[in-house]
Amino acid sequence: MIQVIHRALDLMELIASEPERPKPLGELADRLGLNHGTCANILKTLVSRGYVEQQGVKKGYILGFKSYVLTGNDAYRKDLMEASQQAMDHLTRLTNENCLLAILKDDQRLIVHRTFAEQDLQVRTAEEKPAYESASGRMLLAMLPTDLLERFIQKFGLPRPEIWPEILNQTDLYRALAQIRREEFALQTISHRHIVGLAVPIRKKGVVVASLSVYLPEYRYMATSKAQLVAYLQTAAETINANLA
Template sequence: MIQVINRALEILEYVSKQGGEPASLSEIAEAAGIHQTTCANIIKTLTDKNYLEHLGRKKGYRLGASAYHLTGNLAYNQNLILAAKPIMEALTAKLNETSLLGILRNNKRFLVHVVTSDQDLQVRTRSESDIYPTASGRMLMASLPAKELDNLIQILGLPQPHIWPDIHSKEDLLAALQDIRKKEIAVTLSTKHIVGLAVPIRKNAQVIASLSIFLPESRFTSTHKESILQELRSAAQQINERLQMES
């Protein structure tokens, strides 16, 4: 038996039994019967891969998105996904473009639900992505409180020129994010000619996720553009209303 794998599984099993309540490093280490330093190293890897989610200093860890996606379990952000799923399906059916529901986790943009179109030419995306290249990542970043935003910028640094050409300083970045927050729309165009559009999803006035559409630039025509923006905003509003009803 490979010891480190065995220990990682013991950690995941212990955290999974906490019913969604966070477990501290010391509690996990004691339950797994391993030294805290060893436990911390394993936990870091599990957190980096989104099998665990760190809730902040002194708050502990709980199961992350990858642990739930491994089994197809909707319990992770269940209310959000259940509220968004039928609306996203209707949005994709209407536009015949892939729709994505994204959140921020561990300084990455993470997809919690995807509805794929049946276009012959489709754009593929990873469930986990860096924030700057994606419209949903930028939308979510723009919606952070000032202190959290400043901390995230310190961690990420500035985007590379080929990722976000107009950003040359922190001031440029803050101004661009403020514009996204004000207009409530983030639009990206990649070097591979892929267009991304994202709008915020709110619960109790707080942005908790981003709804986005992405497609080849060749399909983002002037006539199609207005329809996409209108339907995307309408779908987001419907999700917001469903979430508000659950509060």
């Protein structure tokens, strides 16, 4: 086996040995007897592929979303899941619709937990989806600090017209995201699939760390009280926020 593959696997195994403790570059390199530059390059590749996450410049590295997807393990962002599970179960019972808890990773909305309703016709969505293409992704973008939002737009551009028809230029995008931020609520209608998504923010110590959303067929949304759905979402979010505090 190629040596660099051995080293990459050694790094992932060492990071996984204490999955909730970020390990700095120096510790990883020293414990595995690697040159710091070599270790940094391998970690950079693992981070870019989503198998490892860097927790700030100095805090270190933890396993990324893709590592958990490979094994079907739901331990990713364990604190979020533990804080949200009961509230999401209750929200699904109240609405009888599928609920999602998601985070932002690069330009993707990533689902870290979901609950399923008992409807015959259910809305399903991919684990990863471009942020512009979902209510939860738009909520997460709207809550980014200004400098991070500007960096996101510079790197990934504007949404395609077929994805977000109301957005024709950068001014339109800033205006739409500002409205979501003010209202702390995002609504998206996927016309060609007749699906509606609603999302609210989740906070940990005042900082938005995730979004909570409900997706349902358009015909059920039209027959449901929007105000009631939003109230259910907001109540569940408040419970999760309190659990995370």
